Amino acid sequence: MRSVETGAEAHPVCCPVSGLGDWGTARTHAGGFRLVPVRMERDLSLVGRWMNDPAVAAFWELAGPERVTARHLRDQLADGGRSIPCLGVLEGRPMSYWEIYRADLDPLAGHYPARPYDTGIHLLIGGAADRGRGLGSMLLRVVADLVLAGSPACARVVAEPDLRNVASVAAFLSAGFRLFTELDLPAKRAALMVRDRGLRDLL
Numbered sequence: 001m002r003s004v005e006t007g008a009e010a011h012p013v014c015c016p017v018s019g020l021g022d023w024g025t026a027r028t029h030a031g032g033f034r035l036v037p038v039r040m041e042r043d044l045s046l047v048g049r050w051m052n053d054p055a056v057a058a059f060w061e062l063a064g065p066e067r068v069t070a071r072h073l074r075d076q077l078a079d080g081g082r083s084i085p086c087l088g089v090l091e092g093r094p095m096s097y098w099e100i101y102r103a104d105l106d107p108l109a110g111h112y113p114a115r116p117y118d119t120g121i122h123l124l125i126g127g128a129a130d131r132g133r134g135l136g137s138m139l140l141r142v143v144a145d146l147v148l149a150g151s152p153a154c155a156r157v158v159a160e161p162d163l164r165n166v167a168s169v170a171a172f173l174s175a176g177f178r179l180f181t182e183l184d185l186p187a188k189r190a191a192l193m194v195r196d197r198g199l200r201d202l203l
Contacts, residue, residue, distance in 0.1 A: 017151065034088075051069050074116070083099055098121060099124065121159050163190060169193070177194060179193060180194040
């Protein structure tokens with residue numbers, strides 16, 4: 001989850017992630033995959049159920065009544081297009097939750113040497129049946145490619161998984177991210193993972 005608290009100076013330009021809904025469908029070995037921006041009335045119950053899975057709650061800290069999830073989603077949706085909460089839809093089936101955000105406009109930028117248009121991603125795999133099959137690393141690679149293709153000004157995709165979440169860190173590494181540094185954030189010690197645009201053509 002987005003857990004840093006210090007401020008970040010806004011960059012006086014539009015946010016590339018605001019066009020995410022037009023990024024289209026990616027072909028994967030598991031079928032067509034696309035990011036669909038969250039709609040509260042349609043998706044709140046599903047995302048809330050995922051947030052209450054113990055494997056998710058251990059790291060997202062958003063378990064509890066539906067109003068907890070609703071408040072988090074409203075905060076995301078009210079962020080002026082700088083952060084877009086999405087469902088990951090694989091072959092027509094919602095199976096993951098994503099947040100695609102301008103990391104250089106996020107409080108995270110106060111904790112590392114951010115560059116203009118750095119784009120961050122958060123991921124949770126919704127159902128237990130979709131975990132432990134390599135889908136996470138495959139989808140991280142696909143979404144990083146979608147970000148870089150859809151946001152030409154973005155040179156890096158970043159993420160900050162909890163260092164205790166060994167499976168998540170391993171998935172990022174398998175998806176072509178590198179460990180840039182470790183960060184002491186207010187709610188966790190994180191691994192700052194970076195995927196550079198130059199790798200997109202090599203992977």
